[in-house]
Amino acid sequence: MTDATPIRLLLADDHPVVRAGLRAVLETEPGLVVMAEAATAEEAVARAAEGDIDVVLMDLQFGRGMGGAAATARITARPGAPRVLIVTTYDSDADTLPAIEAGATGYLLKDAPPEDLAAAVRTAAAGRTTLAPSVADRLMNRLRTPGTALTRRETEVLALVAEGLSNQAIGDRLHVTEGTVKSHLARIYAKLDVDSRTAAVAAATGLGLIRR
Amino acid sequence: MTDATPIRLLLADDHPVVRAGLRAVLETEPGLVVMAEAATAEEAVARAAEGDIDVVLMDLQFGRGMGGAAATARITARPGAPRVLIVTTYDSDADTLPAIEAGATGYLLKDAPPEDLAAAVRTAAAGRTTLAPSVADRLMNRLRTPGTALTRRETEVLALVAEGLSNQAIGDRLHVTEGTVKSHLARIYAKLDVDSRTAAVAAATGLGLIRR
DNA sequence: CCGGAGATCACCCCCACGGGCGAACGCCGC
């Protein structure tokens, strides 16, 4: 367990307190060294490109500008890119799936104990995946019941419903007829086992299928 | 500025990383000493009752059990109670108002720079209030346009709408007729300037009037 | 003591929404 070269870290989070916490927790660990911090996603992308980082601890929600998922995609796109370990507060399909698609190596929640954090960093540095238990649970459920998954179009419709638009307004926005929107909604209701638009929005937000 | 006795702190947050961050940020400040940490609201209430705490740094969202607002109420209810400074991630009316009602001395967001945090702690120890700019803004708007404020009952109805319940189901839940629910909703729509239940939910979540 | 605000209920009208059914079309994998 005594590595010759330490694992070099980049902390990307818009909260100074969280960065200080991660630094405090990780710097006490042997074999880990915090190289830099980034307060925005853009900053993180730029810093990661310098080539002296092994693992990026990435938050998903930044106040302004690029999101953590987009930043992850840009970082992992480069050859010889560092591993990206997502460390965020909330977990939902709307967060986890884009992050995983973007090439994140692991997904942890901020309520994780320090030991788990350090262990996940080492696992990520080795190129292997660590998932928070709740995230792993939901991924398993998703694989078990593929019928529940909404299609891209259905998610799009439901997101507009959640914004409070009428079926006609949604049809206009998506350049389809109101009948098509109702058809999509009927399938959505069946999949979510509900019978009204508000219940669908409630169920979808609960399952993390749509944001907010 | 050189106090004879330091300000004694209690950190209450369910995230170990955040506690470590707060500790790291505040312990470097002269005149501040972290006495204890609490990972749950119940723990914070118990620890604050011991009488050797001047300022409690309190999160609002705890994973399980009591919330930060309830804990704040219990702490401030005791004579000679410490000051409670709310330090949370998101700000919305649904969060700030209960916390202020519960007797919080200040309300900061976690994206605040360390200097502001330390300054707010000192201000709180002196019994004076510090509010994050965004929180102050919303409170001012609220005072300027009191018509927008929903009544307790209206908020209750709207929260059930957001859960996807029908008017009849809401009436049953609140032990009133469906007509009364529709009456409440009509005034909610007028206040929020919308014309459907889903739009009302969207507007209310945007304004932070209801949770989630 | 009275006025205003909040909560409750009733009545009417009407349309958007939801349920049921059927049917095209394009894309993809077998």
Place this chain on the structure above:
DNA sequence: GCGGCGTTCGCCCGTGGGGGTGATCTCCGG
């Protein structure tokens, strides 16, 4: 080439939800 899936559209019909209006009662503060 065929079948499944996703997306699109159409039609009918019934009801829940939204708009308007008005009324009663309680509580609280001036």
